[in-house]
Amino acid sequence: xxxxxxxxYAVTRADLVAYAExxxxxxxxxxxxxxxxxxGLPDVIAHGMFTLALAARYVDEQLGEPGRIAExxxxxxxxxxxxxxxxxxxxxxxxxxxxxxxxxxTCGGETVLGNPVAVLRG
Amino acid sequence: MAVDASLAGRTFPPTAPYDVTEEAVTAxxxxxxxxxxxxxxxxxxxxxxxxxxxxxxxxxDPEVGIELHHVVHGQQKFVHERPIVVGxxxxxxxxxxxxxxxxxxxxxxxxxxxxxxxxxxxCTAEATLLHKAGA
Numbered sequence: 608x609x610x611x612x613x614x615x616y617a618v619t620r621a622d623l624v625a626y627a628e629x630x631x632x633x634x635x636x637x638x639x640x641x642x643x644x645x646x647g648l649p650d651v652i653a654h655g656m657f658t659l660a661l662a663a664r665y666v667d668e669q670l671g672e673p674g675r676i677a678e679x680x681x682x683x684x685x686x687x688x689x690x691x692x693x694x695x696x697x698x699x700x701x702x703x704x705x706x707x708x709x710x711x712x713t714c715g716g717e718t719v720l721g722n723p724v725a726v727l728r729g
Numbered sequence: 730m731a732v733d734a735s736l737a738g739r740t741f742p743p744t745a746p747y748d749v750t751e752e753a754v755t756a757x758x759x760x761x762x763x764x765x766x767x768x769x770x771x772x773x774x775x776x777x778x779x780x781x782x783x784x785x786x787x788x789x790d791p792e793v794g795i796e797l798h799h800v801v802h803g804q805q806k807f808v809h810e811r812p813i814v815v816g817x818x819x820x821x822x823x824x825x826x827x828x829x830x831x832x833x834x835x836x837x838x839x840x841x842x843x844x845x846x847x848x849x850x851x852c853t854a855e856a857t858l859l860h861k862a863g864a
Contacts, residue, residue: 616762622760625760626760629756629759630778631782655802656777656802660757660760661762663772664761664762667763667764673765673769673770673812674770677809679807680804680807681806682803682804725773
């Protein structure tokens with residue numbers, strides 16, 4: 608069981624706008640604070656899929672090679688709130704076996720993805 | 730209003746073919762800071778672009794009874810048969826694999842089979858959608 612080095616990623620509202628455009632998910636709760644407030648959120652939140660994409664990025668960066676992920680999944684347990692000044696998401700991983708990386712994804716010290724796991728191609 | 734129980738097991742028509750372009754993969758990778766060079770496979774979560782289209786067809790179907798603003802993405806998993814690359818022509822076919830109601834929330838489990846131009850399975854995208862009926 609080897610731990611992989613934690614990495615911190617800055618997340619800005621501009622990133623969410625770019626992700627909305629690139630992914631085709633225009634839900635305004637990820638871009639417009641007024642809409643986010645109207646549904647009871649403290650502020651704009653990142654797409655759950657944006658945060659999962661950061662987990663995939665982490666694995667690609669750690670391995671230094673894209674396209675190795677055969678399986679990736681998680682529960683979206685807590686939203687990543689993105690104030691105007693931005694926020695940070697931290698990802699770290701532990702080898703569970705020679706093909707499986709158990710991830711831990713946090714924002715402000717709180718876990719935001721439930722049981723994120725990446726399984727690599729054999 | 731809770732969604733119709735007959736939704737369980739239903740398979741929706743395939744989405745229109747989606748052509749994976751260099752521009753689309755570059756933009757997706759850039760938005761998440763993912764390392765990407767021309768010729769690399771697409772990022773592992775890229776197939777959400779295709780799966781999301783299938784989910785929108787499900788959520789937008791007036792017979793299903795989902796109120797779009799009450800849907801939260803609860804869970805997501807990708808199982809890749811092979812990496813997705815520029816030039817792939819992808820289609821998603823969504824099946825409602827499970828439906829439960831707990832405390833006024835519909836828990837809708839979906840599985841989208843993403844196939845290439847030859848009809849071969851490229852990726853299975855499993856999404857759980859939480860629908861708070863009339864919340």
